[in-house]
Amino acid sequence: MYNIELGRSNISVPTIAVGCMRISNMSKEGVDYFVNTALENGAYFFDHADIYDGGRCESLFGEVVTPSMRDNIMIQTKCGIVPGKMFDFSYEHIIRSAEESLKRLKTDYIDVFLLHRPDALVEPEEVARAFDELKMSGKVKAFGVSNQNSYQIQLLQNSLDMPLCVNQLQFGIMHSSMIQSGINVNMHNDSAVNRDGGVLDYCRLNNITIQAWSPIQYGFFEGCFIDNDKFPELNRVMGEIADRYGVNKNTIAFAWILRHPAKIQPVTGTTNTERLKDYIKATDIKLTREEWYDIYRASGNILP
Ligand SMILES: NC(=O)c1ccc[n+]([C@@H]2O[C@H](COP(=O)([O-])OP(=O)(O)OC[C@H]3O[C@@H](n4cnc5c(N)ncnc54)[C@H](OP(=O)(O)O)[C@@H]3O)[C@@H](O)[C@H]2O)c1
Numbered sequence: 001m002y003n004i005e006l007g008r009s010n011i012s013v014p015t016i017a018v019g020c021m022r023i024s025n026m027s028k029e030g031v032d033y034f035v036n037t038a039l040e041n042g043a044y045f046f047d048h049a050d051i052y053d054g055g056r057c058e059s060l061f062g063e064v065v066t067p068s069m070r071d072n073i074m075i076q077t078k079c080g081i082v083p084g085k086m087f088d089f090s091y092e093h094i095i096r097s098a099e100e101s102l103k104r105l106k107t108d109y110i111d112v113f114l115l116h117r118p119d120a121l122v123e124p125e126e127v128a129r130a131f132d133e134l135k136m137s138g139k140v141k142a143f144g145v146s147n148q149n150s151y152q153i154q155l156l157q158n159s160l161d162m163p164l165c166v167n168q169l170q171f172g173i174m175h176s177s178m179i180q181s182g183i184n185v186n187m188h189n190d191s192a193v194n195r196d197g198g199v200l201d202y203c204r205l206n207n208i209t210i211q212a213w214s215p216i217q218y219g220f221f222e223g224c225f226i227d228n229d230k231f232p233e234l235n236r237v238m239g240e241i242a243d244r245y246g247v248n249k250n251t252i253a254f255a256w257i258l259r260h261p262a263k264i265q266p267v268t269g270t271t272n273t274e275r276l277k278d279y280i281k282a283t284d285i286k287l288t289r290e291e292w293y294d295i296y297r298a299s300g301n302i303l304p
Contacts, residue, residue, distance in 0.1 A: 238252045241291050
């Protein structure tokens with residue numbers, strides 16, 4: 001595992017983040033083993049959200065991370081989604097969510113706090129007031145967003161005194177539209193459609209770390225593409241490349257994300273420690289340009 005700098009935060013983080021959205025599927029002992037396996041393999045940055053299983057994922061994590069472990073662990077969590085109802089970036093909601101996450105996580109600080117999904121009624125000055133208060137009180141060290149396009153980030157950033165360090169977006173081999181639109185610029189095809197306001201280049205230009213959520217899913221949580229009969233060509237090409245490096249396709253899926261020069265930080269979703277170790281092995285592999293494009297094309301993309 002190697003580290004990268006998280007945006008303009010001056011915070012060094014492992015290049016793979018451990019997602020905790022599904023950990024409530026495990027027993028407390030299972031979570032304990034999972035967290036410790038991650039730590040033994042250099043993965044000490046954990047991604048949460050207040051809404052993961054209604055707060056249960058944060059609570060379980062808070063039960064296994066003892067105070068003596070806390071300083072060797074980094075915790076990122078998110079707020080702003082009121083499930084099935086609305087998005088809420090109001091001052092009151094942000095502050096209340098942070099306080100509740102702190103309680104569930106049994107900690108007195110959050111390393112990185114993200115706004116989870118854009119609120120159409122956002123008032124940037126209100127967000128700024130909440131972020132200032134959380135920063136001044138030491139309850140949050142760094143801030144970011146998730147699922148936001150370039151102008152949404154810029155709108156918020158204009159009112160903030162601290163840098164937005166992260167934009168967490170869905171990204172992986174089967175969800176690469178932010179790359180497709182760059183490759184197909186000015187073409188009359190679906191891949192040319194720019195769905196995110198050029199967010200990949202925007203984040204690179206402004207030194208904002210893109211974190212890749214659901215890195216091995218296709219569609220919107222439709223399933224995993226690895227060893228899936230729906231994607232024979234992709235699995236054939238990934239299998240060949242995996243054999244070349246003496247690893248499996250899990251490792252290659254993460255190596256493909258890490259190969260991009262934007263220094264994207266993939267967020268794992270597995271609850272299986274063997275898969276977690278496969279993903280971490282990707283940090284020792286640098287795909288060639290040809291291999292990277294072979295996988296891109298095998299996933300169904302055509303080059304102009
Ligand atoms: N910001 C956002 O809006 C947002 C949205 C969603 C998620 N996230 C974050 O991103 C993290 C990752 O998302 P994700 O969980 O969707 O990631 P993912 O890694 O794409 O998917 C994980 C799921 O795929 C399964 N899986 C892995 N390999 C498989 C295989 N070969 N065959 C069948 N199933 C396989 C895993 O099962 P096993 O557990 O058995 O391996 C797990 O259920 C989350 O934990 C969360 O932190 C953020």
